[in-house]
Amino acid sequence: MAREECKALLDALNKATARYHHLMLTVGGSADSQNLREELRNTRQKAQELAGATRVRLTAVLRDRGLGAEGRAEFERLWVAFSGCLDLLEADMRRALALGAAFRLHAPRWPLVRTGVAPRALSTRSLRQQADRDFEVADLRELEREILQVGQMIHDMEMKVNVPLWTVQARQAAGAELLASTGASLAGGVSVDENSGPCDPSKALAATVFSAVLLAVVALVVCVAKLS
Structure with missing residues (x-):
């Protein structure tokens, strides 16, 4: 409780x-x-x-x-x-x-003199x-x-x-949640359907570039986690 x-x-x-x-x-x-x-x-x-x-x-x-x-x-x-x-x-x-x-x-734009009595010309806005x-x-x-x-x-x-x-230990390593989410995205991005036919070269190139970018992100996150 x-x-x-x-x-x-x-x-x-x-x-x-x-x-x-x-x-x-x-x-x-x-x-x-x-x-x-x-x-x-x-x-x-x-x-x-x-x-x-x-x-x-x-x-x-x-x-x-x-x-x-x-x-x-x-x-x-x-x-x-x-x-x-x-x-x-x-x-x-x-x-x-x-x-x-x-x-x-x-x-204040001008010196204020406090006399204890407000002048009559003092407006509500002032x-x-x-x-x-x-x-x-x-x-x-x-x-x-x-x-x-x-x-x-x-x-x-x-x-x-x-x-x-x-002396206080964290429950998980620094950046673990970010690494897990990035890894899941990487796994989803490079998944291949076993029942599909010959792959399209343009799609294969796009998948390769996407995977390389994600791997670079993972490497950067690991470096930041180690340095923090």
């Missing part, structure tokens, strides 16, 4: 982190807007809430001395995946901070722009604090649960 709960939390965290990464890439672009900045804030806060819940659940399980060896290995794999997800979230938050500071949506500027400044400051909080969370995780990354 705990394993399924942790997997569900981790899956939700992965989705929130992936969404945040996608939104972060649009900061400073043509799609950048006030709505985007607000969605970024909501998404990162949701990701942090999920990260907090996942950390509490995994920490409690891994600190249980009655946990069996097989169960511990499974939860350690989840812990490593969770740790990597947090690292990516922190890195994206730092990029979002840098981009948000570089590409200000509502940079008030709205001022509110947007205040939100942007407050959001960047809040983002700075949240980056420190995520960094502290990562530090606390390392102190409370000792799971060296090099």
Whole structure:
């Protein structure tokens, strides 16, 4: 039951982190807007809430001395995946901070004097722009604090649960799924019907070229898997 709960939390965290990464890439672009900045804030806060819940659940399980060896290995794999997800979230938050500071949506065009009394000539539009500027400044400051909080969370995780990354073994080799799908495509591409007559030279040439390309892809995937 705990394993399924942790997997569900981790899956939700992965989705929130992936969404945040996608939104972060649009900061400073043509799609950048006030709505985007607000969605970024909501998404990162949701990701942090999920990260907090996942950390509490995994920490409690891994600190249980009655946990069996097989169960511990499974939860350690989840812990490593969770740790990597947090690292990516922190890195994206730092990029979002840098981009948000570089590409200000509502940079003031003239000095603002705060006297405590709004001038009569201040229009509703100006008030709205001022509110947007205040939100942007407050959001960047809040983002700075949240980056420190995520960094502290990562530090606390390392102190409370000792799971060296090099001791955790994956269930399958790197790139195994991609190699399997590529191999299946290769087998399907070079299959020959035993009941068919003499082959067409043009079709045989096309099949040979296709097979060579697929073999090159397989070789590239193997090299990447070995280097990763």
